[in-house]
Amino acid sequence: MTTYVDQLINKEYIDIPKYSPKDFKADIDVRWCAGCGGFSILAQVQRIMPDLGVPKEKISFVSGIGCSSRFPYYMNVYGFHGIHGRALAIASGLKVARPDLSVWVATGDGDCMSIGGNHLIHTCRRNVDINVIMFNNEIYSLTKGQASPLSKVGQKTKSSPLGLLDDPFNPTSLVLGSGASFVARGYDKDPGQLKYLFERAAKHKGFAFVEVYTNCVIFNDGAFEEYTRRETKFESTIMLEHGKPLIFGEKHNKGIKMDGYRPVVVDLDDGIHSVNDLIVHNEQDSTLALILSDMSFMEGLPRPMGVIQAIERPTYDEKVTWQIEHEIEVKGQPDIQKLLKGSDSWEIN
Amino acid sequence: MTTYVDQLINKEYIDIPKYSPKDFKADIDVRWCAGCGGFSILAQVQRIMPDLGVPKEKISFVSGIGCSSRFPYYMNVYGFHGIHGRALAIASGLKVARPDLSVWVATGDGDCMSIGGNHLIHTCRRNVDINVIMFNNEIYSLTKGQASPLSKVGQKTKSSPLGLLDDPFNPTSLVLGSGASFVARGYDKDPGQLKYLFERAAKHKGFAFVEVYTNCVIFNDGAFEEYTRRETKFESTIMLEHGKPLIFGEKHNKGIKMDGYRPVVVDLDDGIHSVNDLIVHNEQDSTLALILSDMSFMEGLPRPMGVIQAIERPTYDEKVTWQIEHEIEVKGQPDIQKLLKGSDSWEIN
Amino acid sequence: MEKQIIELEAATIRFAGDSGDGMQLTGTQFSDTSAGLGNEVNTFPDYPSEIRAPEGTLYGVSAYQVHFGNRKTNTPGDEIDVLVAMNASSLKVNLKHVRKNGIIIANKAGFKDKNLKLAKYEVSPLEDGSLQNYQVFAYDINEMVRNILQDSGLSTKDVDRTKNLFALGLAYCLFDRPLAATEKWLTKKFGKKPEILEANLKVLREGFNFASENQDMIVRYHIKPANLEKGTYRNITGNEAVALGLVTAANRANMPLFLGSYPITPATEILHHISGYKQYGVKHMQMEDEIGGITSAIGAAYGGALAVTTTSGPGLSLKVEAMGLAVILELPLVIVDVQRAGPSTGLPTKPEQSDLYIAMWGRHGEAPMPVLAATSSTNCFEMTVEAVRLALKYMTPVILLTDGYLAQGSEAWKVPDVNTIPEIKVNFATNPEGFAPYNRDPETQARMWAIPGTPGLEHRIGGLEKENGSGLVSHDPMNHQRMCEIREAKVANIANDIPPVTVDGPESGDLLVVSWGSTHGAIKNALYSLRQKGHEVSHVSLNYINPLPRNLEEVMRRFKRILVPEMNLGQLKTLLQAKYLIPIIGYHKIQGNTFTSKEIEYKIEQLLSEKEN
Amino acid sequence: MEKQIIELEAATIRFAGDSGDGMQLTGTQFSDTSAGLGNEVNTFPDYPSEIRAPEGTLYGVSAYQVHFGNRKTNTPGDEIDVLVAMNASSLKVNLKHVRKNGIIIANKAGFKDKNLKLAKYEVSPLEDGSLQNYQVFAYDINEMVRNILQDSGLSTKDVDRTKNLFALGLAYCLFDRPLAATEKWLTKKFGKKPEILEANLKVLREGFNFASENQDMIVRYHIKPANLEKGTYRNITGNEAVALGLVTAANRANMPLFLGSYPITPATEILHHISGYKQYGVKHMQMEDEIGGITSAIGAAYGGALAVTTTSGPGLSLKVEAMGLAVILELPLVIVDVQRAGPSTGLPTKPEQSDLYIAMWGRHGEAPMPVLAATSSTNCFEMTVEAVRLALKYMTPVILLTDGYLAQGSEAWKVPDVNTIPEIKVNFATNPEGFAPYNRDPETQARMWAIPGTPGLEHRIGGLEKENGSGLVSHDPMNHQRMCEIREAKVANIANDIPPVTVDGPESGDLLVVSWGSTHGAIKNALYSLRQKGHEVSHVSLNYINPLPRNLEEVMRRFKRILVPEMNLGQLKTLLQAKYLIPIIGYHKIQGNTFTSKEIEYKIEQLLSEKEN
Ligand SMILES: Cc1ncc(C[n+]2csc(CCOP(=O)(O)OP(=O)(O)O)c2C)c(N)n1
Ligand SMILES: Cc1ncc(C[n+]2csc(CCOP(=O)(O)OP(=O)(O)O)c2C)c(N)n1
Numbered sequence A, B: 001m002t003t004y005v006d007q008l009i010n011k012e013y014i015d016i017p018k019y020s021p022k023d024f025k026a027d028i029d030v031r032w033c034a035g036c037g038g039f040s041i042l043a044q045v046q047r048i049m050p051d052l053g054v055p056k057e058k059i060s061f062v063s064g065i066g067c068s069s070r071f072p073y074y075m076n077v078y079g080f081h082g083i084h085g086r087a088l089a090i091a092s093g094l095k096v097a098r099p100d101l102s103v104w105v106a107t108g109d110g111d112c113m114s115i116g117g118n119h120l121i122h123t124c125r126r127n128v129d130i131n132v133i134m135f136n137n138e139i140y141s142l143t144k145g146q147a148s149p150l151s152k153v154g155q156k157t158k159s160s161p162l163g164l165l166d167d168p169f170n171p172t173s174l175v176l177g178s179g180a181s182f183v184a185r186g187y188d189k190d191p192g193q194l195k196y197l198f199e200r201a202a203k204h205k206g207f208a209f210v211e212v213y214t215n216c217v218i219f220n221d222g223a224f225e226e227y228t229r230r231e232t233k234f235e236s237t238i239m240l241e242h243g244k245p246l247i248f249g250e251k252h253n254k255g256i257k258m259d260g261y262r263p264v265v266v267d268l269d270d271g272i273h274s275v276n277d278l279i280v281h282n283e284q285d286s287t288l289a290l291i292l293s294d295m296s297f298m299e300g301l302p303r304p305m306g307v308i309q310a311i312e313r314p315t316y317d318e319k320v321t322w323q324i325e326h327e328i329e330v331k332g333q334p335d336i337q338k339l340l341k342g343s344d345s346w347e348i349n
Numbered sequence C, D: 001m002e003k004q005i006i007e008l009e010a011a012t013i014r015f016a017g018d019s020g021d022g023m024q025l026t027g028t029q030f031s032d033t034s035a036g037l038g039n040e041v042n043t044f045p046d047y048p049s050e051i052r053a054p055e056g057t058l059y060g061v062s063a064y065q066v067h068f069g070n071r072k073t074n075t076p077g078d079e080i081d082v083l084v085a086m087n088a089s090s091l092k093v094n095l096k097h098v099r100k101n102g103i104i105i106a107n108k109a110g111f112k113d114k115n116l117k118l119a120k121y122e123v124s125p126l127e128d129g130s131l132q133n134y135q136v137f138a139y140d141i142n143e144m145v146r147n148i149l150q151d152s153g154l155s156t157k158d159v160d161r162t163k164n165l166f167a168l169g170l171a172y173c174l175f176d177r178p179l180a181a182t183e184k185w186l187t188k189k190f191g192k193k194p195e196i197l198e199a200n201l202k203v204l205r206e207g208f209n210f211a212s213e214n215q216d217m218i219v220r221y222h223i224k225p226a227n228l229e230k231g232t233y234r235n236i237t238g239n240e241a242v243a244l245g246l247v248t249a250a251n252r253a254n255m256p257l258f259l260g261s262y263p264i265t266p267a268t269e270i271l272h273h274i275s276g277y278k279q280y281g282v283k284h285m286q287m288e289d290e291i292g293g294i295t296s297a298i299g300a301a302y303g304g305a306l307a308v309t310t311t312s313g314p315g316l317s318l319k320v321e322a323m324g325l326a327v328i329l330e331l332p333l334v335i336v337d338v339q340r341a342g343p344s345t346g347l348p349t350k351p352e353q354s355d356l357y358i359a360m361w362g363r364h365g366e367a368p369m370p371v372l373a374a375t376s377s378t379n380c381f382e383m384t385v386e387a388v389r390l391a392l393k394y395m396t397p398v399i400l401l402t403d404g405y406l407a408q409g410s411e412a413w414k415v416p417d418v419n420t421i422p423e424i425k426v427n428f429a430t431n432p433e434g435f436a437p438y439n440r441d442p443e444t445q446a447r448m449w450a451i452p453g454t455p456g457l458e459h460r461i462g463g464l465e466k467e468n469g470s471g472l473v474s475h476d477p478m479n480h481q482r483m484c485e486i487r488e489a490k491v492a493n494i495a496n497d498i499p500p501v502t503v504d505g506p507e508s509g510d511l512l513v514v515s516w517g518s519t520h521g522a523i524k525n526a527l528y529s530l531r532q533k534g535h536e537v538s539h540v541s542l543n544y545i546n547p548l549p550r551n552l553e554e555v556m557r558r559f560k561r562i563l564v565p566e567m568n569l570g571q572l573k574t575l576l577q578a579k580y581l582i583p584i585i586g587y588h589k590i591q592g593n594t595f596t597s598k599e600i601e602y603k604i605e606q607l608l609s610e611k612e613n
């Protein structure tokens, strides 16, 4: 007897309706502050949904607690506003129970990397097929302005009025070190790239982590200005493209090469260096990914944006399904009565 | 008025007694199984204690729960057998409250990297000056044989009788990705190197993480045989030494060089390669550390043993002290009465 | 023009407007001024859970209420005498609390079509006669301030921002209060921006003048100073009182203070305050989660610090396992839980008293712990010091319960002289002779406290059951029973070290109201009013919940009926019935806000009349 | 030689030795053989918390006890009739439980000087006359098996390892049991190692023969088969019963099963079993911690699985926050807590009943939840199915309490016919018309369950308070009160859907014993014995704790006195007193083991005699 859940899992879709982004807007006011970076993320997520190739009812958004974690309320799909830090564990259970769903997690830098840190690293390791969007505003916003594990050393926040002592995580290094298979970074003010990254994350079979620099106009306004402002962004960031050399700068005249095991900036106009010296990005090279991520936090080096790594390996949820199929293949269809009886029973007559 | 704690913190030691390892043995039977790898760790820790330059009463061992976490009972210093997964948070509070202490944590692969994962990564990031010895036996022993996050894919354990589906962490990558300042690896059957690594960890100002491959004779016997058996260990491991090229093999005829951004094995006898091609280990190069750690889990490459990284930066606990000193310097000696009065009081007469 | 002066015992004013309208600031100024005049003062800020809700919406209304009087005010007041409504939504949301014939000062500029629509009014309430039961004074304050500042050179945006000060000036006039304190405060705040300062002062004064010259507003209220003890006073919220209580207690115990915490509304301000006290040698760690918060504190306690962790409901739930560890370790630890409405995330910005169960019983195994509760914002200070005293004296974790209402509301507080607060004695073990970590003080049953760094006392402790005395791990059955009983008796025995309850009202009779925590104030006011009507009702207000004061049972037995009003579904009721087998009449309000005095009054009158039938 | 046959109703044998002596296996064999003969059987393994404690030590003793009889045995037995002691330590540790005149079979080889020293004996108890109150049979079993196997070619180590089978053979002879079942089992186990098999069979038989020919051992005990229902039987531990109950319930509900868990003694075996059931489509995740265990289960429940999480005390403490989430989400979830001795790590391998408080009240906010308790190892199966039924029918998390004693002890279990277990109906919402996620079933108050994948029912839920019906986030005060009351009423209402309590004994009278969970068995045996002495005492055994069965109060009121024995300091007592205001006589044993029947019997006799005075 197939269960209702099995029916849903196995349902075949002949033609999925043609959606527009509007179909994914929930009928509710978005309660973020005017100017919040979240709006840009929401718009891009809603833009890519129609083309996922997934019927609306098969999409689920899970979140924790925070301004960012209000996200599911704004999406007209299945939504689960969880508790602080637990979105990824909830989503893991959901995805394993329901591999047919497209499972997304919206989370903040605190929700994801502070209280949720343990679930994050283990979900990376297991490679559960979940798409995570981490709204990084380098602050706790919903609770009105305390330091997050991504806040800067020395930063004055409500919980560090005399200057923050903690060193922050390098968030992409953390997830790479934990075994994440897809890692990318974008920012709220570049909607085109965001859209691309969300599409890539959706397509990636396995755990996909997208960090988004998200301006909080109230509690940490301008935290990412250096990387997003027209005047500075060309020098302070580098856009990664698979197969392309690492070139940056407003005039495309700077590059990154390896000096021993360390990346350094070279001037392409210095008559000494050429494009051939430069690192060529390869999304499938795990060591390169570590180098690029590590470089993000190095003084004098631009911050890589885009897809840092995209390496597929079997996902946890599909392995669960395979193991069940394999067991049934080997041992036959289940017989509960036999299970109850066990191997050492006796009869009383 | 100085507090009793202040007196302890500020106490000066003219001469510390000459200890022998025996002074650090607690008067209690060690309740590990005969042959447990833990004995080797215990012996080496007791051996290095006399030379720490720290009076016995200033040493504290903290642990969680597990076979390995019984460790503090066996040391005749201050000991705290905590709850599962929380050793590092307990130790952080202890070290911040008591920067005068030499604080050590004994933990298992489950205690440290499963339930304790969040405290681990945050303690790495903050760089609290704690020395961590992680007894990695790739299994939950105290609970009698379930998979740990370091168990191997496909491994049959009590909780994965049909084969484990989870991909394990690469533990050194996890801590490096989290910002650990000192990272090393040794194994129970090489006591000499263990002693060296513990000494180095003790000397390192900041968070020091030593992973020790620890054989559990009962629930995961032989898990590390490849790396510890005479017949295979020379080909399957490489001993890192600062400033030395990466050479390994029973006949010292193999080396590791970089091929692009990836480490590869070269044959030093092939007439093509020489020592000059090889990576030279540098404990202070964070990128190299990532490469070496990543290489640990790569097919065909030897597993690095020894100090993978040792980079000092200010510790969290000393920054706390500095901030207090700075505040007193700037604002003067504290006056509680003034604090209570606040800035907006009024008088009623 | 002659004004009609009305003498009042107490009054309540509420400033309400959009989140951006500066109502919190306006309310604070009014409160400070009143307190400075010698009034008793209680305040409560009431703001949306959204950070910046969209302008003009119903859920974006932000308000600040001030209750002030010549006698103890006890609560921020349940009925509003004067409502300042800066827009239509703020009127809509607050009108139901304005007393009949109360005054409404409305800013007409906030009642345009757009505002009405957002407030879901069809017609302007200022025009449709629906406010006939109130005294309404509606002016276009935006226009007025633009006129006042037309030559100031300030931008319209800056000009419009001063409108709250116009309203404040008006309110000052209405209640016959001087401008001086606010003028001084403005001068301090805008000292470096003279044009802004000038504009603000001008608007404030013009507001006052407008009211004093206005023909319609002929009534003036006058409230005499309260009969306050001499001394230095300040306003204090419950959260700040806890923070200051901790620093003070650490000082009295001559111990370093350590706070391990994680932000959570409405407890976070304790962390904010403490994190600014570095000058006082206070250490704090904002940990990765609440489990880290409490376990780092336990580590610090082990190291000899006065260790504290602060949180609210969801965080308390996460600390449960570690609280059990603290119990078996018998280490001193103060756990402050600022209660909010649950279950789960619930109504995170709203107060509730529903963490009593978890505080009493929320741990696996037998893990008893003293539970204290603060009854007012200022009482938070005293109970914090008391929690520290008990934790240190009895070597035990102690839970202090406050709630969002006490935590964020404020009261005028007589600043105590630190030296009059009793010293807290702590005896660290230092003598190796005969030392064992679970040797106990024969009187308190507190175990010895030996901290790392003390030569010769090296020992091991942990979460496994340990032998009484030696502290060695023990699986001995009788020892376990004994240790469980000792831990329970140690806490129960604290009953001999805390004040017996006192009865407010007759010592025996028909009806006794028993309350705990923040319902205190509303009940006090209800009884005040009932007594004026000639009813004799008694009240016991509990600060100690575990153990209960030793005379409580006897006191309760002197009454025929016991009423327990709680902001939950009957948690103290469960406890009292279980302990004393005395039937309790529960009165359960669980609506994300406290009881009003009127509600209590009504409930009691109902009970009294039932009796008469 | 003629043997003296003694007919017994029941007997208790305990096999005790070093951890490496194979006592668990020996005991299991004895139990299986007895059960196969048609006896009622209860067993309990008792092993050290160390994995491999050092040889010969007191704390390294491992034992397995079997209680078997021709009537319901109920417990593993409190007094030992026959103790097999393979070394000095095992005698020392277990002697106090051997009844007067009981039999002790001792392996002399385990009483050498080294053993005596480790067991802290000055002189050998086999020689100093201290065992005169027992029938002692001491032989050098090591030597005997070496003789028996001298030509086997096996190593001494392998030879020595067979000594437990010699003892088993002896025991079989003593109790007149056949060897066939164990022979069969050995054959299956060592089929591939014929020399080992041969040796084992030989030693087993020689043990039997030795006893039958031995001049001293003239007594034989005979225990008739019990009057068991016809059917298929097996031994089952409480943990396996839970695992099988879950799979069965999932089958009856036609739902996929999902377990999110984290290992912890003594609950881990549930995870072990479930993780082997892949063939049955069961999914499980061993999560990183207990919080992940429960939250992954909540995620799976949201996705439409029958979701379960299993743990013991410390793990339950960690799940507290997420349990509150499940309450407000109103999603079905089964939480199994296998209780062990706390607080904190406590005595991790020992049973206790001290998680009742946390199960009832251990959540912030008002977060009521049904609480069930299993009373025996086999009852774990039924109560698991029942927990699933209630969770699914009422859309609520349900806690099932078992304990280490039930979990690891085993009983003979009549395997049920799956098809006789009632189907569990689950109605997923599928119709978009008028759908709202918090619309409720008028009878059960269960909300609608709409799961992802269902077209047209897209909606959002979460931990914030929500409007009844629509499920939209709501800060409305009255809605919050209503929702809190609905959640409470929904659970309370389950009282109408569970069986009323039945009284074992007279329906009214002087003394009623009320118990919950695993104390059931000891009380049953005590009452059996008391009745034989002519005492009329009644007993109510609770499977349902929240809500309590609807007739319980009335039943209790029919008795003058109520005794509640619990393995804690009075947790059910607190609950009953709070609910019914009926005074309870508590009897609190908290020693890491259960009550013996004798203790209960004695306590009751004492109460009865007090009455007589
Ligand atoms: C268990 C628990 N602890 C703490 C909180 C309080 N809390 C809510 S959101 C939050 C942090 C939010 O920061 P982030 O995840 O960065 O989200 P943002 O608001 O910045 O988008 C905290 C501490 C909570 N709700 N639950
Ligand atoms: C909160 C909690 N969860 C689970 C347990 C059970 N437990 C004790 S030790 C352990 C794992 C031990 O594994 P590891 O840390 O690798 O230590 P080892 O025994 O292998 O040295 C577990 C799951 C516990 N004591 N507390």
Ligand code: SF4
Residues within 6 Å of the ligand: A031, A032, A033, A035, A036, A037, A038, A067, A068, A137, A141, A142, A215, A216, A217, A218, A219, C051, C052
């Ligand atoms: S407070 Fe910050 S993060 Fe939150 S909604 Fe406003 S701008 Fe966005």
Ligand code: SF4
Residues within 6 Å of the ligand: B031, B032, B033, B035, B036, B037, B038, B067, B068, B137, B141, B142, B215, B216, B217, B218, B219, D051, D052
């Ligand atoms: S079970 Fe394994 S880890 Fe534990 S003491 Fe024995 S050998 Fe060591």
Ligand SMILES: [Mg+2]
Residues within 6 Å of the ligand: A066, A108, A109, A110, A135, A136, A137, A138, A139, A140, A141, A148
């Ligand atoms: Mg944030």
Ligand SMILES: [Mg+2]
Residues within 6 Å of the ligand: B066, B108, B109, B110, B135, B136, B137, B138, B139, B140, B141, B148
């Ligand atoms: Mg381990």
